[in-house]
Amino acid sequence: MTNHYSLPISFDLEAYLKQKQDLINTNLKRIFDTVKRRSAGSLDAAMAYSIMAGGKRVRPILCLAAAETVADGDITATAMATACALEMIHTYSLIHDDLPAMDNDDIRRGKPTCHVKFNEATAILAGDALLTLAFDVLSDRVTASDKKKTAPSMENQLKIIHMIASAAGWRGMIEGQVQDMESEGKKLDIDALKALHLLKTGALIQAAVMAGVILGGGNHRQMEMMSAYAHNIGLAFQVTDDILNVEGDPVVMGKAAGTDFSRSKNTYPALLGMTDSKDYANELIEKALAALSGFNYRADPLRAIAHYIITRER
């Protein structure tokens, strides 16, 4: 792979991701400790089990990184509720995707999936509750991260709720999941596969980045650049997922490899071959980085994340 773009050489992504993950985990833990204190049964346990199962927190980190790129000053406290809500929606979608009626996966992030650990009914309801809690947190006028008045403006709050609900629903993630399900065993062409993934994974990644831009007070031109960035990393993320599903180390990934093939799922490697799939992922990341060329060093985390997306091992 030839690098036509300049990567931020001096930027320590590992430390950045770790710091953000810790911050997000602390805030999620605070929210779920409250759920636990006020709830009794298995619902809170199942919700907390799945959300604290060691996800990479890609969507909340993208939201925070986008907010920090465009904001004057520290925006983390204001953006944290949105970041946490994005992770709740992502986690709910994984719980439901793993169900026996859907992908029927037993292992996720190296641990038993929610319906295996608890039971199917509890997993369905824990997913429902995480999705609902996301909107609870998003509409709160006091942010989840602290009790100071750091909530976004009401206008921004409503914009973000609307954008996330749209991206997560029938116009976005859920429609993508349905199309994915219904295309198993049928052969899609590359455009159809791209369209499917722009819905299934792309929409929520796009919403995460754009929510960050809104929270950071980004202008119209910044919105457009970030939108192009998000579009390309969203696709690259899925292409890499497909590559990892074939080549990945199950131990590192925390789930079985080769499952797409055995389910005759439409994937980039199956459609383009492995070499072209990797080239395509690289090309997408180059486009994502080109979209950021109007930003200064403050976009370095986003640049490093773009690179990370295709070099990660899980």
Add this chain to the structure above:
Amino acid sequence: MTNHYSLPISFDLEAYLKQKQDLINTNLKRIFDTVKRRSAGSLDAAMAYSIMAGGKRVRPILCLAAAETVADGDITATAMATACALEMIHTYSLIHDDLPAMDNDDIRRGKPTCHVKFNEATAILAGDALLTLAFDVLSDRVTASDKKKTAPSMENQLKIIHMIASAAGWRGMIEGQVQDMESEGKKLDIDALKALHLLKTGALIQAAVMAGVILGGGNHRQMEMMSAYAHNIGLAFQVTDDILNVEGDPVVMGKAAGTDFSRSKNTYPALLGMTDSKDYANELIEKALAALSGFNYRADPLRAIAHYIITRER
């Protein structure tokens, strides 16, 4: 049953319910026609199938009736998006409750349940999509009912989203469903059963009424009176459901009778006996009507609905 309260004799509830149902159905149909135009697969079909399956529209009607009781002038256009969203949340909860892993019901409102008509995966996703669409509609700055600027104030919109998310989630409906599931086969006392139902059905009914009061611009005293009304009709609704499950005509109800007993569910008739259950329902409705005594004739629809809740046949 002795009537200690005065029912609005001259009020034609049947015509009122029919008019509101038609209005709500027209608006829901408009929303789901848009979904259909822009979507392709089975997701939109499953969503529309379940929501247009002939529900009584109790929650949206309560919202509209409460708004009209406290508002100056016609509030229907402003309240319609919230009313529709409440029905989406109610419908999603029914789709998920009917799933094989939950109540495993084949018939609902006289028709095959969503997972029977489509399949389990589609039913799970259609429920998810209805829940998500509710928040999409609630956060829209243009109401679903028309393209004029009749949206509620941003403050009211956020209040309502937060209240509904809270009522529908781990603090409310979903926790109630989990408790209901986990108490099957165990004997609850009457207080535990009440607490369970205040979560499972009461919370969303309460949210429907209170959203109406917020939309109508009700003051603090009106909030309190309406809250007491909602609390009591919410419980009465569930007591009557339990009674109908034993005594109801399956043809009128559109679902099987006697299913609670065969599942050894905790019900009011099982706990109190049939006569005391009916007395209890009447007592709750008397309390609900007493709570409305500070309102004039404009609360007549709410009074008539309270009476309807315990006299309905399905």
